[in-house]
Amino acid sequence: MESPNISNRKKHKDTKNNTENINNNNTIISEKENKREKKNFFQTLELETERIRNIFINHEFHKLDRTRSRINAPKVVSSDTESESDSEVFLSNKDNKHSSHHHHHHRKVTSPTSSNGATTTSPTHTSPTSPTVTRPTSNGLFAPRHSLLSSESKDIDYRGFLNLLVLLLIFISFRLVILNHLTYGVRIDLSLLTISEYHRWPGVLIGLSLNIFILFAYLIELAAAKRIFKNRFCYILRVINCTACIVIPSTSIVAFDANPASGIIVMIMICIYSMKLISYAYENSKQRNFYPDNSSFTWDYKDSTIYPNNLTLKSTYWYMLVPTLVYQLSYPRSERIRKRFLIRKIIEALFLSLLIFYMVEQYMVPLVQNSLKPMEQYDMVRIVERVMKLSLPNLYVWLLGFYVFFHLYLNIMAEITRFGDREFYRDWWNSTGLDYFWRTWNMPVHHWMVVLIYTPMRRRGWSKNWGYFMCFFVSAVFHELVISIPFHTIKLWAFFGIMSQMVLIALTKNLLNGSSTGNIIFWFSIVLGQPMIVLLYYRNFIQENPDLYPPVTYLSTSEGLKL
Template sequence: MATLARRRGKETEQPIVVALAAPMADSDDAPPAPAVHRRPPRPARGAAAAQGFAAALRRRLSSGAAAAARASFAADSGDESGPGEPSSSRRRDNGGDASSAGGGQGGAGDFPAFTFRAAAPVHRKAKESPLSSDAIFKQSHAGLFNLCIVVLVAVNSRLIIENLMKYGLLIRSGFWFNATSLRDWPLLMCCLSLPVLPLGAFAVEKLAFNNLITDASATCFHILLTTSEIVYPVLVILKCDSAVLSGFVLMFIACIVWLKLVSFAHTNHDIRKLITSGKKVDNELTTSDIDNLQAPTLGSLTYFMLAPTLCYQPGYPRTPYVRKGWLVRQVILYLIFTGLQGFIIEQYINPIVVNSQHPLKGGLLNAVETVLKLSLPNVYLWLCMFYCLFHLWLNILAETLRFGDREFYKDWWNAKTIDEYWRKWNMPVHKWMVRHIYFPCMRNGISKEVAAFIAFFVSAVLHELCVAVPCHILKFWAFLGIMLQIPLIILTSYLKNKFNDTMVGNMIFWFFFCIYGQPMCVLLYYHDVMNRTEKTK
């Protein structure tokens, strides 16, 4: 076989791939194995000598051993075999056990290392560096991701040890309840009396469905009830010198009840409109939806006020049963993460804000340093709050009430623009805004930009009420923080369309929400509360 290959090589002087790595042991006529160190051909004279040397070099480079070495080198360097190179299994079949030719010391690809000749080229095609701009996103970065995790764990471990060495364990045994909480009993009584207003809304709808009052009168009564739902807790909090946390909980519950009452009144008004008109106002309503359009009952109102949703409808998708074991696990996780939030506040956030200066009155570098120092525990607190509220607590309510639709959030952490974040972060509020503000505005001839502005305005007012009223100050920091989302939406949408890059918008979102925005609001409200307390004393 080797003799035939040499004869054909002399006739055509074309490279023929033949495996010469090892002779066949069972062949009597096979020539002896070629020597490891071969004497190069004696150079001839003149042009014929140069042509003879080139032909000999081509024949040797086209031998099976050289082809196997090239394939082995290509496999080591990550290249795929070219169309003219046989697979490794075929080379082994043609050449026998390649590793035996090297005395048991095989190189990469099971071929002896000495078969790769020095004359064989190692640079065969143009390649990009793995971190070049054209190839960086084609590489796997799992190792760098693991490095980031290791660095993150190391840095945070150092910060935890440094904090414990500097302050000790600051969390108090009375964090959950202390004697000063007893002065907040008026807020508790106010919270327990809030269900009276939904009962009033139910009575108004009963009168309206029975045609005892007009739609205009029903609308006036609902406006009075929803306004009382907000004004009543505000007056109680401002009248009592309550703790900030107690006031925040009461205002948070009051805003939720206000949103539910608005949805209850608006939905039933639309149901009455559908019933009296006798036709489908919305083409998306199916036959089952029309059959479900009925007057509210006390049971449907009670279920709606307890369910983890802000949008009223007579019936909801339900699960067949309650998973008791799963529910117990969620309750345990909720208690653990609630305690973790208290630990982060007491151990990390409080010492930073107490030892800080007002960000608008101190030096610029000092303010930047404080904001960056506060950003890390603030991110952890915010993520724990999200997990506790939107995942654990809402799922606990849903499982207890067998509430079926549990899309309380989407993948907001992958948001490419601020607009996408607000559409994925809080699905109950987003659905309420779309259903009761955005689409009604557009149906009345308002442009979508103005409708979005109105939705953000309502959200900003509710955020300001939840923060400013418990703090007993009116600085509009929360209101401005929400309204400034509009230019950020424009900016991130422009960057996404301009550079066709999803990473830029996501980085801007994380920076303004977690690194700059929330720590700045915490510092502003804390120092304003401290200034008000000092003036009161």
């Protein structure tokens, strides 16, 4: 029999061994759990870091689209703030990946209760709380995309290249300026502006003579409103007056041997006022047909928006000044005359008009004179070269002329008369077809054609095609008059050039409308078609008037310097 002391010592020893075994087992289990937790933690950290990295990269690339250094940069969207915050998290945590394990600390955990009721403790690793994430499926930096210059790319802005082309055009034009002055010197002849002889300024006399036809038109309508003459006789008087407004001044230009430049300006004035007189007679006749009873007319000149109160000399001349060709009893009016706006437009118009005069005398005249010899010899290669060389200054003059007349001059007249409708043109430069160009580049004439020609023909049962044909026919007649009369020749080149537009419109309307190719063809016809017409008319004019312009003299004998 063992003594009680020996038995107690054995029990104590067994308990101690069991406790050590339990502690060793807990330590092993704890180490395995810590390793597993560490592995999961670092995997989670890697996945989260990769997600934030992808968001950061995408955010940085999105900032390239929003930078102010880019043309037409899109505005900041709401998701940018989220992307920005994620990027900041990534930037702030990018150095913590390798040092995160140094921040782990230990705490006591309770081991299972031993047989004697004692508890043991063992150190365990505590991992920081991390969100549950899934492995990112995006490709980060990469995505299915097309190259910007490929045909598959859409909504690409090429305005940077446009700026480059404008800069190159400026350099080329400035080189031509230097080359022109080295070749010809200064060719501006200020004697053309002298008023020593009345026939040197036929435009002034002819312009003043247009008042005669305006007064006759006013008196005819006044007599018709008061039933002094029968309607049939008044109709004949209107036809005679409108015809005389075109024939007599045109004949005067030929008789006075006017300079072609001033002759073109005068013919434009003749066409404008003849169209105004036709619309003036048409609208008053229509208003008179609304009230066939003479007794219904009440003459009250305070309200000029009611027929026949509009038949006053003041109202008639106000219509002759407003920038429209269609006569109405009332128009939209602006509240006041903006003096600063008016002065600015006048100064701009004067400066650009002098620039046009300078470009015509300094650049276009020598070029067309140098083109006469190749045209006489039918040297097609040199003719094409002359046309292409003339196309640049001709395009400058045409664009400046459009801007001066349709934007500056018409706005000046609208401001003086307080005329409210300032839509004198639309975006014809974006035309993809000739039909859109002819409808938008000259809105006053377009309105006149629709009101005075197309609509009346449609009401009388004519088809659309006949209405289009008559509009182009009248336009071709006016274009031929504007060019042929100042050049003292009738060749019908301008007439057939305008009439051929109908054929081109019919051939290209369904094929090219709405495409960039249509816009390129449109500009091609403008850039090269106009110089060819100018050369043809000028060649014929010089052959018939050889003493009008002296031969071109060169400051340099080098053929390479000739423009």
